Amino acid sequence: xxxxxxxxxxxxxxxxxxxxxxxxxxxxxxxxxxxxxxxxxxxxxxxxxxxxxxxxxxxxxxxxxxxxxxxxxxxxxxxxxxxxxxxxxxxxxxxxxxxxxxxxxxxxxxxxxx
Amino acid sequence: xxxxxxxxxxxxxxxxxxxxxxxxxxxxxxxxxxxxxxxxxxxxxxxxxxxxxxxxxxxxxxxxxxxxxxxxxxxxxxxxxxxxxxxxxxxxxxxxxxxxxxxxxxxxxxx
Numbered sequence: 150x151x152x153x154x155x156x157x158x159x160x161x162x163x164x165x166x167x168x169x170x171x172x173x174x175x176x177x178x179x180x181x182x183x184x185x186x187x188x189x190x191x192x193x194x195x196x197x198x199x200x201x202x203x204x205x206x207x208x209x210x211x212x213x214x215x216x217x218x219x220x221x222x223x224x225x226x227x228x229x230x231x232x233x234x235x236x237x238x239x240x241x242x243x244x245x246x247x248x249x250x251x252x253x254x255x256x257x258x259x260x261x262x263x
Numbered sequence: 264x265x266x267x268x269x270x271x272x273x274x275x276x277x278x279x280x281x282x283x284x285x286x287x288x289x290x291x292x293x294x295x296x297x298x299x300x301x302x303x304x305x306x307x308x309x310x311x312x313x314x315x316x317x318x319x320x321x322x323x324x325x326x327x328x329x330x331x332x333x334x335x336x337x338x339x340x341x342x343x344x345x346x347x348x349x350x351x352x353x354x355x356x357x358x359x360x361x362x363x364x365x366x367x368x369x370x371x372x373x374x
Contacts (some may be wrong), residue, residue, distance in 0.1 A: 182361070189271075191351055191366035192307070205360060240306055249360055250295050254306035 151175065153255035155241050161261045162231055170226040170258045174243030181224050182242045182252060183216055192240065198224060200246070231262045266290075267365035269352050275371045282339040284368050286352030289333070295355040296328055297362065298337045302348045311337060342372045 154173040162168050174181050183195040194208040198218045209215070213231075218224040228235055238259050242252040266289045276282040284298075295314050299307035313319045313326040313335070325338040335354075339346055349367040356363070 180360075184364075189366075191267075191269075192353075192364040194361045194363070197361050199360065208361070249355055249362060250297065250312055251309065252362070254308070257306055 153241055153243050153253055155239075155255040155258050157258060158256065159259045159261075161263065163263050164233060165230055167227065167229045168231055168260065170228075170239050170260070172224045172226070172241030172243075172255060174222065174224070174241070175253055177245070178243035178253075179221065179246045180244045180249065180252075181218060182244075183224070183226050184240045184242065185210075185237045186240060186257075187237045195226070195239075228260075231260075233262050236260055236262045267352055267354055267363050269350075269365035269368045271366060272369040273371050274368055275373055276342050278342055278344060278372055278374050280342055282342045282346065282370055282372070284337040284339075284350050284352075284370065286335045286337075286365055287333055288335065288352075288354045288363075290354075290356060291330075291333065292356050293333075293354040296326070296335045297353040297355070298324075298326060298335075299351040299353060299364075300348045301351060301367065307351055339370075344372050344374060346370060347372045 156171045179200045181198045184192040196216045197205040213229045216226045238257040240257045241255045244252045268287045298311040301307040311326040313328045319326045323340045327336045351367045352365040353362045
């Protein structure tokens with residue numbers, strides 16, 4: 150079956166530009182997570198969506214970061230006025246309701262801000 | 264600040280030996296613990312979950328949890344070159360809906 154997909158796989162942008170990263174979760178998974186992984190580091194939690202509930206945005210590092218999830222499926226992570234420190238791999242994961250312990254990760258989007 | 268700490272390594276182990284990976288966590292409210300394996304350039308994959316004190320075995324992998332010491336470990340028996348990867352320790356807090364990850368330990372199995 151189809152896993153979590155993310156697009157683009159790679160994104161190179163110039164400092165100050167806005168970028169949008171997309172995540173398609175596994176069909177039927179109600180929970181969706183965004184993480185950021187800088188080079189040689191662990192995963193940094195960014196935001197969590199569960200069904201129609203208000204998202205947990207506690208991990209977003211600044212107000213330049215936002216995310217939405219339309220129709221309970223596809224999610225878009227937007228970074229406005231990108232900075233060089235935003236360069237990282239952005240990973241999306243999804244899970245079934247109540248199964249935070251079993252998350253399936255997408256392949257990630259590698260963002261490079263020049 | 265809830266944290267999960269790991270030695271970054273690299274940890275080098277000869278093929279066929281036991282690899283021991285360790286992790287400590289700061290919040291006693293943590294209920295569930297996980298080990299993820301991440302190959303270079305790939306996304307993490309869950310290999311072990313553990314929820315209660317003691318050992319949990321799955322094939323060549325054994326996860327160990329000691330809540331009193333706030334310590335989690337992963338043992339890999341009969342290490343293979345294909346086990347060379349970064350291993351991420353993670354915990355889930357009972358009052359939270361998100362997993363906190365450590366920075367990972369890089370494991371290298373030498374032939």
